[in-house]
Amino acid sequence: MARYGMVVDTARCVGCMDCVVACKTENNVPEGFNRDWIAYDIHGANPALHMEIRSERCNHCDNPPCVYCCPCGASHIHERGGVVLVHHEKCSGCKACMAACPYDARFIHPDGYADKCTFCIHRVEQGLAPACVSVCPTHCMHFGDIDDPNSDVSRLLLSRRNHPLVPQAGTKPQIFYLT
Amino acid sequence: MQELDITRGNHRIDPSLDIWGWEISVYLFLGGLVAGMMIISGFFLFRERYRDTRSTSTILPFLSMVLLSAGMFALFLDLEYKVHVWRMYATFQITSPMSWGSWILVLVYPALFLNMLVRQPRWILVRVPLFERWSEQMHRHPVGIRTVGVVNMLLGALLGIYTGILLSSFGARPLWNSAALGLLFLVSGLSAAAAFVHIFAPNREERELLAKSDNAFLTIELFVLALFLVGLITSTRVHQAAAMMLIGGPYAPVFWVFVVGLGIVIPLILQSLAVTHRIQHSPVPPLMVILGGLILRFVIVAAGQASHWTRAAQLW
Numbered sequence: 001m002a003r004y005g006m007v008v009d010t011a012r013c014v015g016c017m018d019c020v021v022a023c024k025t026e027n028n029v030p031e032g033f034n035r036d037w038i039a040y041d042i043h044g045a046n047p048a049l050h051m052e053i054r055s056e057r058c059n060h061c062d063n064p065p066c067v068y069c070c071p072c073g074a075s076h077i078h079e080r081g082g083v084v085l086v087h088h089e090k091c092s093g094c095k096a097c098m099a100a101c102p103y104d105a106r107f108i109h110p111d112g113y114a115d116k117c118t119f120c121i122h123r124v125e126q127g128l129a130p131a132c133v134s135v136c137p138t139h140c141m142h143f144g145d146i147d148d149p150n151s152d153v154s155r156l157l158l159s160r161r162n163h164p165l166v167p168q169a170g171t172k173p174q175i176f177y178l179t
Numbered sequence: 180m181q182e183l184d185i186t187r188g189n190h191r192i193d194p195s196l197d198i199w200g201w202e203i204s205v206y207l208f209l210g211g212l213v214a215g216m217m218i219i220s221g222f223f224l225f226r227e228r229y230r231d232t233r234s235t236s237t238i239l240p241f242l243s244m245v246l247l248s249a250g251m252f253a254l255f256l257d258l259e260y261k262v263h264v265w266r267m268y269a270t271f272q273i274t275s276p277m278s279w280g281s282w283i284l285v286l287v288y289p290a291l292f293l294n295m296l297v298r299q300p301r302w303i304l305v306r307v308p309l310f311e312r313w314s315e316q317m318h319r320h321p322v323g324i325r326t327v328g329v330v331n332m333l334l335g336a337l338l339g340i341y342t343g344i345l346l347s348s349f350g351a352r353p354l355w356n357s358a359a360l361g362l363l364f365l366v367s368g369l370s371a372a373a374a375f376v377h378i379f380a381p382n383r384e385e386r387e388l389l390a391k392s393d394n395a396f397l398t399i400e401l402f403v404l405a406l407f408l409v410g411l412i413t414s415t416r417v418h419q420a421a422a423m424m425l426i427g428g429p430y431a432p433v434f435w436v437f438v439v440g441l442g443i444v445i446p447l448i449l450q451s452l453a454v455t456h457r458i459q460h461s462p463v464p465p466l467m468v469i470l471g472g473l474i475l476r477f478v479i480v481a482a483g484q485a486s487h488w489t490r491a492a493q494l495w
Contacts, residue, residue, distance in 0.1 A: 017186065037187035043180065056185070065350060071277035072266040092266045093259025095198040096277050102351035102488045104196060107189040112260035166488045168415070169350060 003062075004081030004119055005146035005174035006133070007153045007162070008055050012140035015040065015053040019132035019141065023057075026120060026131035033107050035117040036132055052179070055132065055141060057117040058105035059165060059173030060084045066097035066106065075114070081145070082174070083121050088113040102169040119143070146174060183489060196352075196484040202257035204476040208371070209250030210342045211364050211472065215372025216243045217287070217335030219389075220294055224328030227321070229298040233382045240295035240331075241303065247287065276348045280341045283334070290334050293317075293327045339365035346483060354421035354479070354486035359407040364476075366403055370396035371472035374446075374465035386460055390450050393468065397447045404439070421486035430482045438478060442471015 036057035074090035091113035120130035144151035220239035272278040343364035373393035411422035446464035
């Protein structure tokens with residue numbers, strides 16, 4: 001069984017936001033909302049400051065609190081690749097999933113249901129990469145099966161230092177950032 | 180140093196989570212208040228106080244149903260997809276505290292209705308004579324009435340704890356992530372309920388009993404509140420930052436003045452003087468307790484949404 005994940009090379013990401021535009025176009029994300037975004041993380045002590053630019057989105061966690069807290073069964077783990085999705089027709093808009101997400105990756109769609117990144121599962125099922133990955137001009141984003149040791153993402157994770165976001169929250173996020 | 184800038188800007192997410200407003204605070208408060216009223220009215224049934232027609236137990240279950248319905252209406256107003264409210268009752272999600280709460284509320288109504296049947300106010304009997312017949316049948320089985328009392332107390336405790344567990348299950352919000360929150364909301368609900376019943380209790384004996392109980396609940400609430408803060412302060416850095424929002428941060432003035440001072444300590448002193456007959460009983464201390472309980476929910480709901488794993492460093 002595949003486990004889909006993403007690897008973002010922060011040494012290559014320039015924060016051009018092509019991934020953001022591609023996502024909005026592909027998924028018809030309403031104006032004023034984003035399923036993915038760019039984070040500029042500046043840390044260190046002056047003058048030895050370091051800036052990490054990251055393309056962020058739902059982390060499709062292995063231990064997803066948004067799924068466990070949903071009272072309607074709308075938030076669920078898709079049978080293919082462990083992707084976390086929302087059945088729009090089951091969602092009551094209670095916002096429990098938004099409170100449960102340590103990444104604030106969800107929002108309420110103007111139609112009333114909780115919305116978020118789907119890893120473009122409709123494209124992945126056709127053998128295509130997610131829209132954000134396919135348009136990246138610096139090829140800093142990689143998508144694939146993390147459980148397959150021969151996949152691009154697994155090889156990158158073995159060859160480079162990397163970190164997920166907020167691992168201490170215990171949600172086992174499936175997006176990793178190469179440093 | 181660390182500075183995190185993001186380009187997201189999603190409505191009600193950025194710059195900090197603001198998804199739950201007055202509706203959820205009011206719902207949690209009314210849920211806690213009704214939970215306390217169920218425990219008190221259940222206790223009155225168990226002790227057969229319903230035999231005294233001047234007892235507040237004649238009106239408590241009916242009032243509880245009205246207040247709970249108002250709370251559930253506030254919850255309904257909070258839903259973003261209101262026509263899908265029935266979806267919560269199309270499934271039971273064992274890992275979701277909100278799902279547990281939805282089904283507990285379904286059990287609470289029949290328990291309150293049975294409680295109400297034992298002794299109803301005259302104006303209800305006049306309008307629905309059928310209730311009188313059912314009530315007569317219940318009075319032939321005193322053990323059954325005591326069982327209804329016990330069921331009301333148990334469901335009241337479940338409802339009160341649930342209002343706190345609902346928030347404490349969200350690990351993503353460090354301020355809420357404390358097991359003490361369930362107990363805090365239960366005790367706060369009990370103190371608000373004792374104060375609420377105290378205001379309209381017609382006989383002196385019941386007023387004295389409720390004021391004494393309220394003093395005990397307020398004292399326990401103060402200890403649980405301290406336990407809640409100590410638990411956060413002795414935890415991780417993000418939990419410490421969350422506790423600091425209440426202790427010395429942006430929510431501190433409201434928390435110390437309205438929740439601790441005017442909501443617990445001062446009414447506790449005034450009611451202690453009243454039960455030792457140094458001053459007259461007055462509705463002012465109970466009103467302060469009720470408002471303190473309401474403001475506690477507002478502060479916890481708002482500060483909890485502002486507490487965060489990644490923004491903790493910026494909150495100090």
